[in-house]
Every structure is written in structure tokens, then in C-alpha cells.
Amino acid sequence: MSATQKVVVRGVNKIxxxxxxxxxxxxxxxxxxxxxxxxxxxxxxxxxxxSTLLNLIGGFDRPTSGTVEIExxxxxxxxxxxxxxxxxxxxxxxxxxWDNVALGLRNLPKGEQHQIVQHYIDxxxxxxxxxxxxxxxxxxxxxRVAVARALAVKPDIxxxxxxxxxxxxxxxxxxxxxxxxxxxxEKMTILFVTHDVDEALQLADRIVVMSPRPGRIAEIASVxxxxxxxxxxxxxxxxxxxxxxxLGVSHSI
Amino acid sequence: MSNWPFxxxxxxxxxxxxxxxxxxxLPKVLLPLAVAALFVACWHVTCELMTYPYKQxxxxxxxxxxxxxxxxxxxxxxxPIQDGTLLRFAVASVYRVxxxxxxxxxxxxxxxxxxxxxxxxAQALNPLIQAMRPISPIAWIPLAVLWFGVKDSAAIFLIALxxxxxxxxxxxxxxxxxxxxxxxxxxxxxxxxxxxxxxxxFPAAMPQIITSLRMALGIAWMVIVAAEMIAVDSGLGxxxxxxxxxNNYERVVGSMITIGLIGVGLDFLIRRLEKFDEVRWGFPNExxxxxxxxxxxxxxxxKVKTAIWGNLMRPGTFFRAR
Numbered sequence: 001m002s003a004t005q006k007v008v009v010r011g012v013n014k015i016x017x018x019x020x021x022x023x024x025x026x027x028x029x030x031x032x033x034x035x036x037x038x039x040x041x042x043x044x045x046x047x048x049x050x051s052t053l054l055n056l057i058g059g060f061d062r063p064t065s066g067t068v069e070i071e072x073x074x075x076x077x078x079x080x081x082x083x084x085x086x087x088x089x090x091x092x093x094x095x096x097x098w099d100n101v102a103l104g105l106r107n108l109p110k111g112e113q114h115q116i117v118q119h120y121i122d123x124x125x126x127x128x129x130x131x132x133x134x135x136x137x138x139x140x141x142x143x144r145v146a147v148a149r150a151l152a153v154k155p156d157i158x159x160x161x162x163x164x165x166x167x168x169x170x171x172x173x174x175x176x177x178x179x180x181x182x183x184x185x186e187k188m189t190i191l192f193v194t195h196d197v198d199e200a201l202q203l204a205d206r207i208v209v210m211s212p213r214p215g216r217i218a219e220i221a222s223v224x225x226x227x228x229x230x231x232x233x234x235x236x237x238x239x240x241x242x243x244x245x246x247l248g249v250s251h252s253i
Numbered sequence: 254m255s256n257w258p259f260x261x262x263x264x265x266x267x268x269x270x271x272x273x274x275x276x277x278x279l280p281k282v283l284l285p286l287a288v289a290a291l292f293v294a295c296w297h298v299t300c301e302l303m304t305y306p307y308k309q310x311x312x313x314x315x316x317x318x319x320x321x322x323x324x325x326x327x328x329x330x331x332x333p334i335q336d337g338t339l340l341r342f343a344v345a346s347v348y349r350v351x352x353x354x355x356x357x358x359x360x361x362x363x364x365x366x367x368x369x370x371x372x373x374x375a376q377a378l379n380p381l382i383q384a385m386r387p388i389s390p391i392a393w394i395p396l397a398v399l400w401f402g403v404k405d406s407a408a409i410f411l412i413a414l415x416x417x418x419x420x421x422x423x424x425x426x427x428x429x430x431x432x433x434x435x436x437x438x439x440x441x442x443x444x445x446x447x448x449x450x451x452x453x454x455f456p457a458a459m460p461q462i463i464t465s466l467r468m469a470l471g472i473a474w475m476v477i478v479a480a481e482m483i484a485v486d487s488g489l490g491x492x493x494x495x496x497x498x499x500n501n502y503e504r505v506v507g508s509m510i511t512i513g514l515i516g517v518g519l520d521f522l523i524r525r526l527e528k529f530d531e532v533r534w535g536f537p538n539e540x541x542x543x544x545x546x547x548x549x550x551x552x553x554x555x556k557v558k559t560a561i562w563g564n565l566m567r568p569g570t571f572f573r574a575r
Contacts, residue, residue: 058441060437060440077440078437078440078441079441079443080441080442080443082441083441083442084437084438084441086434086437086438088432088434089434090434090435090437090438091438092435092438092453092456092457093534093535094456094457094459094531094532094534095456095531096530103438103442103452104442104443133530133533133534134534135533135534149442153442
């Protein structure tokens with residue numbers, strides 16, 4: 001089975017030792033596999049360990065027990081083939097948009113580098129801002145830089161940790177549309193952490209619903225709706241109710 | 254008693270009152286000038302008030318000022334300005350500070366980067382640095398003279414020592430407070446070793462390094478005067494000591510003012526560093542700072558003013574109600 005899977009997480013536990021209050025179990029017995037080119041959302045309230053799980057898969061942290069494998073190989077650390085997009089952007093304020101996007105391409109010959117950087121800057125709609133510094137960009141534009149920087153290295157997997165969390169709701173919607181367009185074009189695997197039910201429903205092929213303390217997978221829901229999704233359809237509504245139920249909040253207020 | 258200080262003070266106060274109504278570049282120049290003028294006026298008045306009685310040989314009493322007034326100070330500086338001593342000494346002082354500060358930065362920044370980055374390095378070296386730091390550079394003067402003699406190198410050594418510790422500590426703190434997201438991004442894109450330092454650690458720490466350089470330069474400029482009083486026979490510090498020995502207090506005060514003005518100039522120069530594109534993100538934008546208007550609203554002064562005026566101006570207070 002694992003041969004056809006991109007990411008396989010098996011029996012993962014993550015415990016943060018604490019002196020006074022006793023050890024904190026952040027993740028308990030997590031099993032998850034992600035297929036190539038799949039768009040998977042990790043959905044849950046804050047403190048459910050979804051970001052920790054993403055960090056484990058991305059190689060920024062090690063599980064206390066259990067294994068994380070990507071293409072059959074244990075994850076030992078971060079890798080340029082698998083790129084993170086952070087909520088706080090993670091782009092460098094001391095470098096221009098161009099230099100930020102070129103970060104992962106620094107070992108390529110100049111001509112090739114130039115072509116790729118320009119391509120992805122255009123793709124995320126930042127043409128004309130190549131020489132601008134991030135401090136002069138809006139939140140949405142900064143996140144576009146982060147996405148372009150990630151795409152430029154042609155990654156197999158993109159990890160997104162609440163990437164649109166700091167944006168206003170209109171920009172967020174627009175970014176989702178563009179992310180889907182890019183995903184359909186570039187066909188990478190995306191693991192996307194969010195606490196926003198609508199965001200998960202609009203983006204994901206599958207939604208991993210997590211429950212907090214200790215972080216566990218409550219359910220994995222498949223979203224079998226073609227893109228672009230009709231947010232008013234009855235299926236969408238049903239799924240949404242189901243997700244809210246799983247998260248333990250009443251949808252009707 | 255002369256009356257010009259009162260005219261100057263009046264003009265300064267008028268400027269303060271008018272400044273609120275002026276458009277922006279003007280108050281930026283006018284307000285500091287007004288403060289300076291007010292300061293000089295107060296200085297002069299204080300000199301005239303602080304006098305002591307001096308019994309002259311013929312038995313009459315003369316009231317002697319205990320402190321040179323502004324004009325006497327200017328006159329006291331005439332000679333060192335005209336014969337070029339002031340310029341020569343100022344250049345000597347600035348040269349020593351530049352060299353000593355340059356050495357401190359050249360050693361301090363890399364050392365600070367390293368002990369900030371490698372946490373074992375900080376654990377090992379930080380206690381030593383923190384123990385050396387509070388030793389006043391002035392306490393090193395005897396050793397400096399012993400090692401280097403009464404020469405430029407003694408003063409330069411003291412300046413380098415004085416600016417080294419703030420630079421190391423500032424750089425170390427800067428590195429230790431780099432947001433983890435930058436380091437993770439860098440690692441994610443495969444940056445390692447020297448390249449990680451050059452492309453991420455150094456630029457991310459740069460704004461705080463510049464702030465520590467600015468502090469260090471201020472300290473260096475303070476220390477140079479003390480160093481020159483003992484360790485060399487030229488420079489502005491020496492000028493003060495020399496004037497004191499000649500009982501020329503006008504020149505003492507004049508040298509002090511010169512030191513202050515050059516200090517402002519040095520600070521202005523080093524603040525230019527904050528304007529570069531690569532570091533501007535680390536310094537608050539003037540637009541984002543609290544403006545006097547927003548402060549006034551936050552403090553509710555506007556409301557208080559309306560309440561007072563509104564009530565005073567109500568018919569019945571000053572005007573007869575109809």
C-alpha cells in the first residue's frame with residue numbers, strides 16, 4: 001500500500017515533557033496516508049496538534065514514537081523538495097520579492113533562474129513588484145511571495161500552516177481560488193492546516209478532522225465535489241454540518 | 254541684568270505655540286532651534302544670578318560670575334578656532350573613535366554572531382563577557398598607558414574596549430531573537446553553514462546590530478574624552494584638561510559644547526545606516542508611530558477641552574442668558 005502513497009504516518013505519538021504539570025501528550029496514535037497529488041486539509045481547533053503533525057511530516061520535529069515516511073523513506077529533516085508556507089509568511093524582509101522567490105534556485109545558472117523566477121512571480125500576480133521589499137506589500141501579497149518562493153523549486157509536497165490565517169476574509173477567498181488553480185496546474189501534493197471549516201471544504205480532497213488534548217484523528221472525511229465547488233449545494237451543507245458536529249460545535253446559532 | 258535672554262525666551266515660547274499650526278518639515282527644524290535658544294537664554298540668566306562677592310584690593314566689592322556665560326564661551330573658543338587647534342584636536346578625537354570603533358565592530362560583530370548562534374558558545378562565554386562589561390573603560394586607563402604609552406594607540410585601545418562589549422552583547426541578543434520562522438524557511442530551502450549565516454542570520458540580526466552600533470558609538474564618544482584627559486596629549490579631552498590647568502573655564506565649556514555637537518553629528522551619520530532597504534523593515538516607520546493627534550484622542554484631552562469650553566461658553570457663564 002505504501003508504495004502508492006506519498007506520505008505515510010504510522011502510530012505517531014508526540015509528547016512534550018513538562019516538569020510541573022506532567023508530560024503533555026500532543027499527538028496520540030496518529031495514522032494517516034496521503035496519495036500523490038492529493039489536497040489534504042488538517043482541520044481542528046487550536047491546540048489539537050495539527051501544526052505539530054505538519055511539523056513532524058515536514059521534518060522540523062521528530063515524533064516521540066512511530067514513523068513518518070515520504071515515498072517510503074523516513075523523514076529526517078526539512079528538504080527543498082517539500083516546502084513549507086507559514087502563517088507568518090517566512091519570507092525575508094531584507095530581500096526584494098525577486099530575491100525571495102530566487103532563494104531556492106540559487107544554485108541554478110543565471111539565465112534559467114531568471115526565467116523561473118519571472119514565471120512564478122507572474123503566476124501569483126506580482127508582476128511589477130519584483131524589486132519591492134516585503135515591508136511595502138500587503139498581507140495577501142506577502143503570502144503570494146511565499147507561495148511563489150515555494151512553487152519555484154517545483155516541490156513534490158507543499159505544507160501550508162494556516163497560510164491565509166492573517167488575511168482578511170475577501171483576500172482569503174481570492175487566495176483559495178488561486179491556490180486551487182495553481183494546484184491543478186502544477187499537480188503537487190498539498191497538506192494544509194486550518195481551523196476554518198469552510199476553507200477545508202472549499203479546498204480539500206480529504207479532510208482530517210482532529211480533536212484536542214490529546215490530539216487524535218476523529219475522522220477522515222472525503223469531499224467528493226468537483227471544483228469549482230458550489231457552496232450553496234445541499235451536499236456542501238450536509239458535509240459542513242457533519243464537520244461542525246465532529247468538532248463539537250453546533251452549526252446553527 | 255541684560256534683557257535679551259527674555260526676548261529670546263519669548264520668541265522660543267512663541268515658536269512652541271505656533272509649531273502646532275505649521276506644516277511638517279518646518280517644526281522639525283524650528284523646534285530644536287527654539288529649545289536651543291531657550292537653553293542659551295536660561296544659561297545666561299543663571300550665570301547672572303549665580304555670582305559671588307569678590308573683595309577687590311581697593312576694598313570695593315565686585316560680583317563675580319561663577320560660570321562663563323554664552324558669549325564669554327564663544328570668545329574663549331576664538332583662539333583655538335583661529336590657530337587651528339580646535340579642528341586638529343577634533344579630527345584627532347574623531348580619528349581615534351573611528352579606528353577604535355571600527356576594530357570593535359570588526360571583532361565584535363562576528364564574535365557576537367557566533368556566540369549568539371551556537372548556544373553552547375553563549376553558555377561558555379556570556380558569563381565572562383557580562384563580568385568584563387561593567388568594568389568602566391576608564392578603569393583600564395592605567396593599563397592602557399602602561400602597555401601603549403602616551404600615544405594614539407592607548408586611546409584607540411580604550412575606545413575599542415568600550416565599544417566592544419555593547420556590540421557583542423547587542424549582536425548576540427539580535428541573533429538569539431531571530432524569529433524561528435526565518436531559520437526554518439532557510440533550512441527548508443537547504444541553506445546551511447556559512448550560507449545560512451550570510452543569507453539569513455546576519456541580515457535578520459542586522460537592524461538590532463545597527464542599534465547596538467549606535468549605542469556603542471555613543472559610549473565610545475563619551476569615553477574618548479576621559480581617555481584623552483590622561484592617555485594622550487591631543488584631542489578634545491586634552492583640550493578640556495589643558496584649559497582647566499590654565500584656569501580657562503570659557504574654553505572648558507566651549508570644548509564641552511563642541512564634543513556635544515560632534516556627538517550629534519556622529520549619531521546622525523550612524524542613523525543613516527537605518528535607511529538602507531535591507532534593514533528598514535527592522536525600524537518603526539514614522540507613519541506607524543503614535544502621532545500627537547492619536548495620543549490626544551487616546552488621552553481624551555479633546556473631550557476634556559470641549560467639555561470645559563462648552564460649559565464655559567454656555568449662556569450664563571460669560572454672556573447673559575436671554
